[in-house]
Amino acid sequence: MRFNNFQFLTLCLLILSGTIAFAQNQALKIIGRVIDAESQQPIEYATISILDRTTDSPITGTVSSSEGDFTLTTRASNFYIEVSFMGYNTLAIKTFDVVTKTIDLNNLMLTENLEALGEVVVRAEKSQTEFKLDKRVFHVGADISSTGASALEVLNNVPSVNVSIEGVISLRGSQGVQILINGKPSVLASAEGNALGTITADMIEKIEVITNPSAKYDAEGTAGIINIVIKKSEKRGLNGSATLNIGTPTSNSVGLSLNKRTEKFNLFTQMGIGKRTFPNKTKSINRDISNDTTITSVGSGDFDEKFANILLGTDYHINHYNVVTLSGSYAYEVEDQFFDANFNKIHGDNTMVDSWLRSETTEATNPKLRYELQYKKDFKRHKDQDLLFSALGSSFGKDQSSVFTNSPITGTTSETQQDTRTDYKLEDYTFKLDYTHPFLEKYTFETGGQYVINNVSNDYVVRDLINDDWVSNPDLTNQFDFDQSVLALYGTLAYEGAIWGVKLGLRLEHTDIATLLRTTGEANNNTYANFFPSFHTSYKLSEGFSLQAGFSKRINRPRLRQLNPFNNIRNTFNIYRGNPDLQPEYTDSYELTTVHKMEDLSLNFSLYHRYTTDVIENIISFENNISTSQPENIGTSNTTGFECNGKYTPIKWFTLSSDFNINFFKRTGVFNIQTFDFKGNRWSSNMTSKFKLPSEFDLELSGNYESKFTTVQGEESDRLYVDMGIRKKILKGKTILNLSIRDVFASRIDKYTSSQANFYAFNSRKRGRFVTFGISYGFGKGEAMEFSGQRR
Template sequence: MKFFWTLLLLIYFSSLSQAQNTPVTQFIIKGKIVDEQKQPVPFGNIALYQTSDSTLTTGAVSEEDGTFSISTKPGSYYIKITVLSYRERVIKNVQVSTQDVQLGVLTLKASAEMLEEVVVKGQKSQMEMQLDKRVFNIGQDLANIGGNAAEILDNVPSVAVDVEGNVSLRGSQNVRILIDGKPSGLAGISSPDALRQLQGNMIERVEVITNPSSRYDAEGEVGIINIVLKKNVNQGVNGSFTANVGYPDNYGGSFDVSYRKNKINLFSSYGFNYRSAPGYGSSFQQFNDVTDSGIDTTFSYSETNKRTRGGTSHNFRVGMDYYLNDKNILTGSFLYRRSDGRNSSRFEYSDFDGTGQLIRTVYRSEQEKEPEDNIELALSYRKEFAQKGRSLTADFKWIETNELELASYIQEEPDATIFQRASNTEDERNALFQVDYIHPIGEKGKWEAGLKSTNRLLNNDFLVEELAGENSWVGQEGFDNYLTYTENIHAAYLMAGNQFRKFSLQAGVRGEFSDIIVERPELDEKNIRRYFNLFPSAHLSYEINKSKSVQLSYSYRLSRPGFRELLPFSGISDARSIMVGNPRLNPEYTHSLEGGYLLNFENGSLLSSAYYRYRTGVIQRISIVDSIGFRRMFPVNLATQNAYGLEFNASYTIQNWWRLNGNINFYRAITSGSFEGQSLYSDAYTWTTRATSKMTFFKRLDFQAGINYRAPQDIPQGRELSSYSIDLGLSTDVLKGRGTLTLNVRDLLNTRKRRLIIEEEGQYSNSVSQGRVRQTLLTFTYRLNQQKDSKSRERDSEDDSENGG
């Protein structure tokens, strides 16, 4: 018997080896697709399926003359032909045996009715809610079409972008911003203005993760905002082309094109934009002497300013996915961004004495050029094992950014004219490497681990000079220095989770070693920060039924000071109100606890969240006024904070043609600290809300109206007043559904302004600023072999963002 089994095994392996060495004969299936007018249909998707189990075997794309050819081995198949705005056609009983197969001319019938049905039923929700994150599909929000990344984030519920481009989530600027799950110069690693240079047409969606697990970087007090860029993986040639024109000056265009055939997917995108955006502001400053006999006004002034920010920007991205097989994917991409900023401002100061009499008027103007280059190279590898859910990913990314700011100033006083110039050079280099491994446990559990290392080097050279004589420029004391910033962060994490009936539990820990050096060589000053921290996280969820679930989560996080918060220098556009940094800042630490309740019902969903954050080493900006009324603001670690909040996100479909989305966030922050004997206690109550209504008329015309409101709130040393804005959008399909025209108006009533009051012993300030006025924009989009929503592109983008954690 043993001999029998041995002989049987030898015969089996011999036949297997012979089969592997025998080449499989391939034959060609040929054909041509035309429309009802007998005109060729180019770039059509032709998919070949096995008859036995409907498995997709391979596919092809029709050429410009409508012809196609598919290479395959003998077998029984059927073919499915899909082209946008045509009825799907299925060719059954395609038998490949001993010769090539000629299908001849295949006619496709136009189907406008089917196109309308696909667009309405296949449309993704504008806001998708999950317990661990919220997903905002950019293309579904008409107010975002044609905008840049900063404007898009400003329209995301609970997110705000201020005049300088700083992003805050739930009232805090300590939020981590990623591109495709990884750090990027496009997200403004060192310059918040970078988000204004990223065209919104390149963005697929925005993910808001309010309490991230140990898989993600510990950076970011209130969580992570992940911007996912577009990438299409449909077979054949697919793409979209966009052009926009707006007022104030806003002109641009972009394309997003991909080509997929067999094992290779090529993708590329390009965006160009020119802007010239005006802004305005005014303030009144009053300074007092406090004596035993009362308060005497010693000096006051009013200030008005006009600013224009703009210039040109280019974003180019190209990449390739190479499918080694159905389990291994290698991806490489290259990104280049070039921006040439052109900024100008003019300030008018009116000085008054203690009795309110005008003493003098001073004018100060600025002209600034701001060229910047950003290069990014990314490589990634993903391996799927035979065991379902088991995977290994490895990523490498290189980022290099060079930015130069050149400004000239003219200050006109009653008895003199002052000429100044400033230069600020920022050269930055980033390198990132990470590897992540996921291993299933049983049917519904898994454990995962990963390593990550990042290196960041930034050189900053800042100089302000004043004209002392003919062609004689003299450096200004306190505004001439050189700074280098080196940051090395090495991290590892381990996390496990499982489901026990209706309970799901996930817990992990992340360790991060930070090595940060800030040097000022001219002063022989070196500030070294080295520290190691463990950051635990835990997520518990319970499924009440298929439509109701609750979650409780905890995480421990930190917020390292941003580069510009460490810079001891800053711009001097407003010579009377200068913001500087502090090289001695330490990181903030946050304990975050959040509970959520998700209710899905037939026509919508509701996500309710309650959160609490306890922060230590809170960074606050201190305002100090000198003897002549000039204000200097700088950050210090001076406080602790207890923050509480309630947030509600709702999505509801009244009818197939009418959808509503809404968000409301109640927030309270109690901040306690002191500086040089001065108590800086504040108890801030505020709330924000955003609501949008989107209606579809005549199956082709979309109308959207949205309102944003921010309630007043107390801040250290003052109070910020309320603000609101209204956005409108109108969109319709043209060219048989291949194109879309969109007209939107942002801030219809021109009310999006920041109003601030500072009132404390010795000084009073009342200011209003508007960094962006009402914007009207007309956008045209043309789709090539692509519907409004691509399911495969959506899936691929989700994989990208998950791999980037």
């Protein structure tokens, strides 16, 4: 049965509206302050829980602030209140007065009971999910924080977030997620190692999940943001883990993570060395229909990488309200690549004209440096009032050389040889200032600015061996410089009541881009300023069901590779060339989401629409069997879709996560008098099952499917693949044995076909199966930490 777009969206809206059928009571606001009965000092992170009088099951809850204060709301009618904290007697409050829909508990005194330390009621400190205007907040309770697990394992308990056994983080099925620490980019959250392994669950206060970012965040598009908020001034002692990984294809590494936390300092470090191999198999067909000639190639090779990295950092808590962070990381990589491809030239009658072997040998070294300075100030006036300044810098270099040899097999092709040299340098700097000011209890004002600098230089030389002399090829040699700066200012204003809230935001970004092709003197300068408004609203129908709606304007700026007009000569019949005249694309993003939270199940349904202008598409031109791809701005795109994701834990030993996304798109545009108007759809699905087996075994199975879809000039094929992982805890959780298999059936193959009036082109690429076995030993507090075996 087939649905048109209108029927499909109507059905989705009926499903969504059908869920809004709950009879509601009036919301009650509960406030109070938790104090140590002996010292009269406030108790921070005490757990306040609302429990059902009949079943004693938790309904909702929160934690106290640094001043011991707390506020929460409930629509329940038959409930009582419990207040608990490690080392204190649990306080149950079953009689209270309601005045103008408010229960004011005033000062709640907790008394110490060291004997009861191991008997704290876990159900009263269960992790809770809270719905905010533009995000969902997962408060880490004692049920997780007392386990000593790592940040990756905590993320795995957050609705809509999935972390594979390898440590790959995805949000609503997409891996394009940005990780922030305390609201900012951080060396700890960078891709240079497994630094997140130095953060344990008891150090995390909460995790914020943002799927449609407001004007506070970069307008550059992402699949979403995960912000990990770390507790302050906690005495946690020494945590650490040592890891060893071996795999096939080669994936061998040794790593060490350490974290020392005291009253004033949090010291962290991570270091590792290793070697990895990435196999690559390709096929291509270039058929020139006008002269009935075909060029085919079949190639295979290995990319070998040896690496070493170290990270050092510290948080210094000047006092309860001021903290300074200083950290840095350095990595050094050595790359070797070997690739052989067999080429055949065939006439229309299947007559072999020429056959030759093209061999490549590439060597490269890559030094990487990343450093960070941050200052954060909290205020006595309000627990959510803060000022944050951060400066983040990074540099990357690549010194690469390659040799290409064409060796004839049959026909008239003669032996030729080329070499290339690449001197690539990149420097990035980000300066960020944010201020948050709550007022009138339910209002919050945010403002700040950001300045980002990107400087890139790519010096690329191609030489041909002619009569035993290396001669520079002026048609392929170039030096390309790319300089970009983005200055941003933003402001947001939010109202958030017990039931309903709204948040408005506006961001201004001013962009300066300058490119220079030094070999020809061709310069391109582009300056533009844009406003990026955002709007978010939410309505809470019950403690377990909310509606959220949002709008934001996004930008996708061209990157260096898209702008640099040089030719990669790895395959001289399939060339990619950048376009220095490329303009950014802009997207208006609308989203309506229902959020369902139940005891064992969380569900999210979303309807979304995206309107994009100046869409960047790769356009293929074809001449003499040579396919040249170059990005161009072509027309507009309208995309309307439906997304559903959920996490279900019916029993303690089984969790099922699933994501489904389908969208319908309409493309319009004209390029070089050719019309590129078409319609299509694509869908994808992911299902992950996690089993906690006897004898401390964990099993994870993940199935992924991505449908085929139409592009401007061709079709991307579908992909179906399965990942698998097994984990075993031994020595009381101090050691973890881990086996992961990516692409179990080696079925993940990228294929692209373009069939036009004058040419036919086909390209495919396959990586194959990856098997990795790892051992992690944890010392200090808690279990062994997770280790990511993924490529950095």
